[in-house]
Each structure stands twice: as C-alpha cells, then as structure tokens.
Amino acid sequence: MKSFARAAFAAALLVAASPFAGPAAAQGTIKFGALYPFSGGLALLGDESFRGFELAVEERNAAGGIDGKKIEFIKGDAVDPNQAVGEARRLTSVDKVSAIFGTYSSSLSLAATQVTELAGIPYFELGAVSDPITERGFKYVYRTNATARDFANRMVDSVIEAIAPALGIKPADLKVGIIHEDSLYGQTVSGYQKTRAKEMGLNVVETLPYSAKSVDLTPVILRLKSAGVDVVLQTSYQNDTVLFFRQMKDQGYKPKAVMGAGGGYSTRDTMMAVGAENMEGALDVDFTQYNTNPKAAPGITEFVAKYKAKYGIDPRSGHSLANYMGAKVFFDAIAAAKSTDADKVRAAVMKVDIPVGETATGWGAKFSEQGQNTRAKPFLMQWQGGNLVTVFPETAAVAKMKVGVGSN
Amino acid sequence: MDVLIQLVLNGILLGSMYAIISVGLTLIFGIVRVVNFAHGEFLMVGMYAAYLLAAKFGLHPYASAIPVVLLLFALGALVQRFLIQPLLSADEHIQIFATVGLSTALVNLALLLFGADLYSVPPSAAQGSVQVAGFTLVKGQIVMFVCALALVAGLHLFMQSTALGRAIRATAQNRNAALLMGVKVDKIYVIAFGMGAACVGLASALVMPLYPVTPTIGTYFVLTAFVVVVLGGMRSMYGAFFGAMIIGLVDSLSGYYIAPDLKEVVYFALFLLILIFKPTGLFGLGRGTE
Numbered sequence: 279m280k281s282f283a284r285a286a287f288a289a290a291l292l293v294a295a296s297p298f299a300g301p302a303a304a305q306g307t308i309k310f311g312a313l314y315p316f317s318g319g320l321a322l323l324g325d326e327s328f329r330g331f332e333l334a335v336e337e338r339n340a341a342g343g344i345d346g347k348k349i350e351f352i353k354g355d356a357v358d359p360n361q362a363v364g365e366a367r368r369l370t371s372v373d374k375v376s377a378i379f380g381t382y383s384s385s386l387s388l389a390a391t392q393v394t395e396l397a398g399i400p401y402f403e404l405g406a407v408s409d410p411i412t413e414r415g416f417k418y419v420y421r422t423n424a425t426a427r428d429f430a431n432r433m434v435d436s437v438i439e440a441i442a443p444a445l446g447i448k449p450a451d452l453k454v455g456i457i458h459e460d461s462l463y464g465q466t467v468s469g470y471q472k473t474r475a476k477e478m479g480l481n482v483v484e485t486l487p488y489s490a491k492s493v494d495l496t497p498v499i500l501r502l503k504s505a506g507v508d509v510v511l512q513t514s515y516q517n518d519t520v521l522f523f524r525q526m527k528d529q530g531y532k533p534k535a536v537m538g539a540g541g542g543y544s545t546r547d548t549m550m551a552v553g554a555e556n557m558e559g560a561l562d563v564d565f566t567q568y569n570t571n572p573k574a575a576p577g578i579t580e581f582v583a584k585y586k587a588k589y590g591i592d593p594r595s596g597h598s599l600a601n602y603m604g605a606k607v608f609f610d611a612i613a614a615a616k617s618t619d620a621d622k623v624r625a626a627v628m629k630v631d632i633p634v635g636e637t638a639t640g641w642g643a644k645f646s647e648q649g650q651n652t653r654a655k656p657f658l659m660q661w662q663g664g665n666l667v668t669v670f671p672e673t674a675a676v677a678k679m680k681v682g683v684g685s686n
Numbered sequence: 687m688d689v690l691i692q693l694v695l696n697g698i699l700l701g702s703m704y705a706i707i708s709v710g711l712t713l714i715f716g717i718v719r720v721v722n723f724a725h726g727e728f729l730m731v732g733m734y735a736a737y738l739l740a741a742k743f744g745l746h747p748y749a750s751a752i753p754v755v756l757l758l759f760a761l762g763a764l765v766q767r768f769l770i771q772p773l774l775s776a777d778e779h780i781q782i783f784a785t786v787g788l789s790t791a792l793v794n795l796a797l798l799l800f801g802a803d804l805y806s807v808p809p810s811a812a813q814g815s816v817q818v819a820g821f822t823l824v825k826g827q828i829v830m831f832v833c834a835l836a837l838v839a840g841l842h843l844f845m846q847s848t849a850l851g852r853a854i855r856a857t858a859q860n861r862n863a864a865l866l867m868g869v870k871v872d873k874i875y876v877i878a879f880g881m882g883a884a885c886v887g888l889a890s891a892l893v894m895p896l897y898p899v900t901p902t903i904g905t906y907f908v909l910t911a912f913v914v915v916v917l918g919g920m921r922s923m924y925g926a927f928f929g930a931m932i933i934g935l936v937d938s939l940s941g942y943y944i945a946p947d948l949k950e951v952v953y954f955a956l957f958l959l960i961l962i963f964k965p966t967g968l969f970g971l972g973r974g975t976e
Contacts, residue, residue, distance in 0.1 A: 319802060460947045488946035491906045493703075493897065496696050497941025497949070504689055516804055517906075520898050528815045528824045551806040551898045 308347045311369035313380035318357035326594045327382040327405045330601030344613045359389035366393035376618035384408030391419045404604030412650035420649035422604030424656045429539045430470030432563045436658045440670045453483045455507035459490035467513040499529045508534045516542040523552040536683045540564035554664035559683045562659045565596035566639040569667040574674035577638035603639040693938045699827035701934020702834035708914040708926040710885030716921035717858045717878035723785040726904025727792035732890025733899035740807040751891035755884045762883025766876045796901035806898035826896045925969030
C-alpha cells in the first residue's frame, strides 16, 4: 500500500511537472536530450554518432539557434536497452527536455522510444537501422536514416542496375548467392534481400546462414563455388568478413562481385586485415561515406573540415555525417513549428520536403505517416586502392565501378 | 568426389588446430582436475602477445612462438599457484567460478587495453595456399598439422621417459599415493597447468597469421575444445587428438552437406549421444576414470 501511494505521488508529480517544460524553454534556451551509448561495447560508434549531432548543434547556435533560442543538450548514456529506458526517463522527467536525439543502436532505440512515446515527447532517430522502430504506429518517433530494408533493396537493385550492365550480362542470367551471419541482424537483412530478389526476378541459387563465431567458412565457400555463384551478397560483422575474404582466396574462389551490407565491410580494420589488394573491388552498401561527390551531397566537404577542426582527426565513420544531416533536418522542422509542442512539431515534420541530393548525406527528406524518411537511400561503394569510394548512383560517384574481386 | 576429398582435407587441417588447443585443456583437466574456463582467454592473451611482438619487433608469428609459449607457461603457472592452489581443497564449483571469473576479467582487460577493434599481423606466406593434385591446402594449416603431431609425440616422450613425466602421471593417477611416494604434488600441479597453458601459447602463435585477434576470440575456439576433450575421454591426450580430428571432419562435412549454420547442431548432437552412450568418452578408460 505504501509503495502504491509512493507511485501515485510520483505520477502526480510527473503530471504536475509537465506543463513547466514549456516555460523553461521560453527563457532563451531550448533543451534536447542526446541519447547515445557513450560507454561499453558500442561506445566507439556511439560517440562517433554523437559528434555529428554535436556539430549540428554548434552550427545552429552559431547561426542564432532555433527561433533565437540557443540549443542546450543533456547527454544520456545508453549502454544497453535497460539503461536506455532509464536514461530516457531521466531526460524526459527530470531534465524535461523538449525532444531526444539518438541512438546509433537499434535495440537501444526500440527501448528508449517506448518511454518518449508515452511521455508524448518527440524522438528523433538519426542512425539506427531496424525497420520496426518506425513500424509500431508511434506518433512522435521520426527517423532520417535508411533502414535495413533500404540496405537490402539497394544491394539487390545494384546487382541489376550496376553489376549486370558492367559485366554485360542479363540480370536474370547471373547466379546470386546470399550468405549471412545467423543472428537477428543477418536474418533481417537477408530476409529483405530474398524478398526483393524474388520481386525483381533474380536467380538466387544459394542462401547460406552461418554463425558469426565460425572459425571455418570453407564449407560456405565450397558451396558457393560448386553452385557457380557469380555475385555474393554478404551480411556480416568484422571477423567473419575477414575470414570470408581470406578463405575465399585460399580456396581459389573467384566470384564476379562480392557485396556487403555495411557492418564488417565498411571499416578500415577489415580492409587492413584482409589486405588492400584482396579487398580490391569489394562492394559495400552503407550510410554515405566521405569519398562521395560533393555535388550530390552538398555540405559534405564543409562537414569534414568542421569535424577536423573540432576533433583533430578525420571522421571515423559515416555515422557522424548521418547524425549531422538528421539533426539539421529536425532543427529546421522544430524552427518551422515555432513551438516544442509535440503535435505542432509533428505537423512541421510532416511538411518537410527536401529533394534527394540537397543534404550533406545526399539523402532527401520526406516523412511517412509512421515517421520514416522515405528519401534516404544508401549509396553503393567500392574498395579501390585501399579506399572506400562511392560508385553508384552516378551523380554521387567519385570513381567508376570496377568488376572482379581481389587480385586473383 | 573432388569436393568430398577437399572437405576431408580441410577437416583434418581444421582438426589439427582444435587438437593443439584441446591437448592443453586435457592436460589441465587430466592432471590438475580443474575445468579451465579461461582456456579460450589464454589463447586470446597469446594472440595479443604474438601480435605485439609482430607489430613492435617485426617478429614473424612463428618466431614469436618461443616467447609466447614461455609467457603462457608463466601465466598458467601463476594462475595455478595463486588462484587455483588456494582453492584446491574447496568444492569443485568454486574452482569453476574462479576460472570463469578469470575469463571475464581477461576479456575486459583486453577491451580496456586494445578496444573492440581487430588486429592482425602483416600478411605472410602462412596465408597462402598450395595445390596438391588439384586440392587446395592452406600453408598455415599444414604447419599446424605438423605441429599438432609433433606436440602429441613430444608430450608422449616426455610423459613416458622422464622422471618429471612419471611424477606427473603418478599425480594424475592418484594424488595421495604420489604424495606418499615423495612427489611434490603442488609443484607438479603448477608445472602441469603451465604446460597446458603453454600448448595454448603454441596454438596462438600458429593461429595468429590466419585469424585476426579480438578480445572475444577465445570464445570462438573454446566451446569446440571442450567438446573435443569430452569426446576424447577427458584425460587422454591421444583421445583429444583424435577427438579434434573427428570434430574437424564433422565441422567441414556437415557445413557443406547439411548447412553451415547447422554444423554446431551436428557436433553437439554427436556430443550428447556420446555422453549418453559412452560417458567416459570415445577413448576413455572406462567408468570411474573420468
């Protein structure tokens, strides 16, 4: 009984407290929460994502803030889903932020958005790719970045639009093999790939899941080899990507193209471990990286310059850029709403209409009823000479796509 | 047919890698009677050591085998002396908790020192492959196969024909009787644990050219090593060797003919069947010796 009374009291406090969120914002500042994994296993890319948000805030404040009010942000450290919930509660109820930006990791985002949705506070997702985040019918959750389905579709479409023409072969004549690590990530992306490939009439001859902890992928490679697979689509982490490339070389398997879905394919570590000459020609679908034509991604060069000036190094991955782009889109929307009221912000977000190729990531922005950006399309990149360069679509390309993988 | 022979060859070579790791685990289990859950993390420590020797002194991983083996021997001996020995008369569960704790501590120490990134040694000849009668053999794996044979043969000679080897065998057979015969059992345990860890040291130097190292790399290998040890009769070095070959073959064949993600299912099913029908392992000496 006592605990019930305490809970009721806390609830009463919460309700009583919420009206004061408005007046606090009117005093010259506007408060946002920045919810990322700042410590623990996800910290590296969590912090990289946060840097993009931080740069967007600084840029906006230097230009006079939102509606003449400076942006202030409070960090929340979401190490795991439990902590994401705890920190989202703290930000919404104790710090009384007007909106939360985040999160990099899908499991963290899925957990934290449940808190903000109940509290009626907008949640702007700038980096997590799991589709269900914007498929649960939530009213105040919005996402600028591409989802896992966008990744899978781009991979399958690239086979038809980029690889087949480059090889001079009809798409339906190419034998496609889908391989993926067998946790939720690999299952999700490969599931969308299968669906899309079927829709587009591609000939998928092998679908092989494997454990990311496997120390031997030669059975997978021999299966692909005996099936005569021309194009391999892989969804993988780092270790299994390295192992796959090394053992592919050992076994003398030479597909016409190998394409990955971000993850293990985008990092320099992977390329170094595999060797630049073996990684040569490997294709990769991911968030916009920095070797992209600035004409298709206006502001990308300036972003890199700002990043270097502030942190003293080159950006460590495309996550900062994606977060920077997303934060800017939502700052504009909040400014257009002229209020931090969740419903007015929603109306303003729904009105956002930015054509493709006019943001720093090269994406456009137009939101569905579910809050998902329908104009975020990941680019196709390729490892060439130890660098990851954008090769498709042509407007964003900085180099011509090559055919073949590795030195063999 | 060609594919089948290639898979069998791959399986044997893969098995030799498991063999080197499992022989170490068997030594520790068979003699000290401790299930060492930190075995995989010993491998990780050895791999980081080999990586550092390669990165700082340009040592080829194979050349770094000697310092890494010595380092791991020292690590194993220290763990036995200061962690396991005080708990030797305690309940078996307590020793398991101690090694599990050690494993978690080592993983997090590595995360702290190296981060979650992967490191690998510069490409070397070990990564290449040779063609023998149309079949592909990875050079680094051939080296492992030879080393696995040499290791088992060397340990056999050591156990059979040296005084220390005899003392170790006596201790393994009956601790109290050995004690009464004047064997310094505590010292034997320290040496045996050190030897088990040293085997992992050898494994890490051999594995390093083929696999990049991360803090969690140990978990990739160690579960299989446990299966191998049980399969091999838990205390038999030769059993561990043949057990590893069987697992290597099952891994390779089921990955191809069934499905790559189901190969673990196949060898754990095999593992369960053996536990049910021959609980002392394929090469065990019969009931009561496990």
